[in-house]
Amino acid sequence: MTFRSLMAVTFLAGALAMPAAAQDRPDMVIAVDNLWPTMDPVIGISTTGARVHSNVFDTLVRRNRWEDPDGTELVPWLAESWQQLSPLVWEFTLRDGVPFHDGHIMDAEDVAFSLSAERLWGEEPLAPRGTRYTRGFVRVEATGPLTVEVETSFPDPNLPFRMVTPIGFVLPQHYYEEVGTEAFGQMPMGTGPYRMTAFDPSVAVDAVAFDYYWAGEPPAATLRFEIVPEFSTRFAGLVAGEYDVVVSVPADQVDALEGTEGVTVMEKGIENYPMFAFNMLETEALPDNPLTDVNLRRAIVAGVDREAIAAAIWGEATFVPTPFNFPEYGDYYEADRERAVPFDPEQAAEYLAASDYDGEELIWHITRGFYPNYEIAAEFMVEQWAEIGINVRIELKDNFSLAYERPFHFLNMSMSSEFSGDPYRPLWMDWGPESSRFRASHRTWDMTEEFVRLGEAFEQAQEFEDRYQAYLDLVAEWERVTPGMYMWRNVVSYAINENLQWDPGNSAVTIFDHLYMTGYDE
Amino acid sequence: MTGYILSRVLRATLTMLVTVTLVFLFIRLSGDPAAALVPPDAPQEVIDQYARLMGLDQPLWQQYLGYVGGLLQGNFGFSIHTGIAVEDTFLGRLPFTLHLGITALALAVFIGIPIGALAAIRRGTALDRFVMGFSVFAFAMPNFLFGLVMILVAALAFSTFLGGENANVIWPALTLGLAAMGSFARFTRSSVLETINAPYMRAAEARGVPFGRRLVRHAAPNAAIPLVTLIGLSLGALVAGSVVTEQVFAWPGVGQLLVRSVATRDLAQVQFLVLVVAFTMVMANLIVDMLYLVIDPRIRAK
DSSP states (O other): OOHHHHHHHHHHHHHHTOOOOOTTOOEEEEEESOOOSOOOTTTTOSHHHHHHHHHHOOBSEEEOTTTSTTOOSEEESSEEEEEEEETTEEEEEEOTTOBOTTSOBOOHHHHHHHTOIIIIISSSOSSGGGGGGOTTEEEEEEEETTEEEEEESSOOTTHHHHTTSGGGBOOOHHHHHHHOHHHHHHSOOOSSSEEEEEEETTTEEEEEEOTTOTTOOOSOSEEEEEEOOOHHHHHHHHHTTSOSEEEOOOGGGHHHHHTSTTEEEEEEEOSEEEEEEEOOOOBTTBSSOGGGSHHHHHHHHHTOOHHHHHHHHHTTSOOOOOTTOOGGGGGGOOTTOOOSSOOOHHHHHHHHHHSOOOSOOEEEEEETTTSTTHHHHHHHHHHHHHHTTOOEEEEEESSHHHHTSSOOSEEEEEEEOOOSSSTHIIIIIHHSTTSHHHHSTTOOOOOOHHHHHHHHHHHHOOSHHHHHHHHHHHHHHHHHHOOEEEOOOOEEEEEEETTEEEOOOSSSOOOOSTTTEEEEOO | OHHHHHHHHHHHHHHHHHHHHHHHHHHHHSSOTTGGGSOTTOOHHHHHHHHHHTTTTSOHHHHHHHHHHHHHTTOOOBOTTTOOBHHHHHHHHHHHHHHHHHHHHHHIIIIIHHHHHHHHHTTTSHHHHHHHHHHHHHHHSOHHHHHHHHHHHHHHHHOOOOOSTTSOTHHHHHHHHHHHHHHHHHHHHHHHHHHHTSHHHHHHHHTTOOHHHIIIIIIHHHHHHHHHHHHHHHHHHHHHHHHHHHHHHTOOSHHHHHHHHHHTTOHHHHHHHHHHHHHHHHHHHHHHHHHHHHHOHHHHHO
16 A cells, blocks of 8 residues: 555545534525536636636646735745746646545646646647647656656746646546546546535536645535526525625626625726727738728727726726736836827827728627627727727627628737736737737738747747846837727626625636635624 | 328428428537637637537538437437536436426416406406406516516515525416416407307306306317417427526526527537427427317317
């Protein structure tokens, strides 16, 4: 009998004589609008899945949003420490004695499996949706019982930031291989504060406190994420005391809810920015595209008062960003940096006069209901553009694959600003040579030579000062070309029982461990 | 009579075949199902991998033949997300929807028909006007609105929650059955009025048959013919209405499963559910047609 299986047996014996856990912990019900149909944390990358994942799984590294809502600080979690052995190789040292929900002790093999080519980044991987986080991976190897090395094809000074994302969740290799990918997604197991007991993708997830959780006693006895599609019903359940947390309060009902007795409403800016891309290409479906002219693109951006529109729709809950300048970006963020093309009707008229645009209709493809308040804002914008002679028509589409069908002039999209240590993700990954903006069938632009040159310089810069300067240059080039326009920082909202002390930070991820949930007064 | 039965069965089979084909085509025409499974900015290779998993890389006719062939062998397919046979997931939900639907139908029948008959018998009185007023309200009220108002009033005024799977079925059933209740009341009233003024009723009265016996033995069977049609048709409305009602009350039935499956582009699951709904409707119509044989001797005689 090995040491590890001995640990497992000891653990199980302990589990049979379950400790007298605190009896006064609440049974929590979170009313959600949806659940992703699988709870594999990578196949299920989504807002509706992420609400559950961190309660069942732990990542190697975590962001501290319990003290800083934007979570710019990295916290060692299942990885106790990490170091860069060489420019291409990082080593993670794991915490010892962390049990999975069945008592098996997590080790380097589990981590190596979770990050493996077979699962994430090889040919036809088991969980293909994580490729955006595994760019450049060439080797993942358990080098000791508690050490794992990750090697990339290019130097990545910010690799540990990737272990915060869904690929950083550690899965139990033995259980995953025993049940298979699909079954794992239906009854997942991790090392997190709650152990899943039931899952029906169109009804609910049920979980109970895992009292051997390594990081501290889970503050709720049970968690239930229940699908309640209709907001009014979620709200009624909250008022009647049936639900403790409800998600996705419609923006126009926040005020009304704030006046309801026993209810606390929270609005949180999250790391996602709805915008649209200009289709700058001439294609078969759009042979004479007026948007190839930068003057028209700038006229469109300068001709719309985004601040006023965002304030009218969202109040104080959000703001209009200067491109790629996000508060969650730590040292890269500069609060008073100005936009290159601000709202200026006179300037817009000049840009317009300088273009060849003669009033032809520009089509804006919008995915119905996908981004909160997007359609309303779009209607405001269309009216403002009409005033200066730009003729835009909104076409609502039922899903993205329909929105991607040409012809279109504007395409709705959003940019995730998920912090990866620097603005690499939204700038170079989302607009660069690997991006769908450039590569997909619904591509909207050809990178300028200057953009490519600056992007490569950005990618190669290792020291902060160099990278920061390269970032500024790349942003300046993006703004010069103006391939799109940001709307605002996305907002998520929660209504909770006022007795519950819980704050998710600026995030759509809901975690009910002892750090985020600090009490529940009866 | 055999011709009558045969033509009805043939019609039902044809309807099913057309439904199978339409469902198959529409799901594939309303956007790429594989693209719906990945984030909006996913690379093409990932979309392609999902398309292969779902068999969407084969030509359409091949997919169609495979699909129909599978159906004929009783192989309805597996959910792309859960890997569970679609009929198993469906059967897990069916009890909830049956419970809801049967309760709603029972409410509609056992309230709607008696009050309609009562209104006919007490024609022109305040009771008659009240029943007719109620039936117009019940029929015109959109069921989601009625359900929402009920849920909100109960929560805000009585701190009681009427939704979720642990709630009493009576509330969603009332919401679901309301429209049918209204139309049953109206139809019963006019149908009963028609029959109680018929010559054979006067003849029965002249023979000294007591009022209650006249109503049950003579009026009821004749008034029942249009009602049977109506109940058959309202089954369809109940099935469609259950989708909305289950959403509003967070009732974990087939309707909610259908909405979720469409949203997540779970092809096999959607196809199966639409087929089941179509099958239910076709069978309901078929049964109504057969019931005519029982209750209407004229059809039997043809």
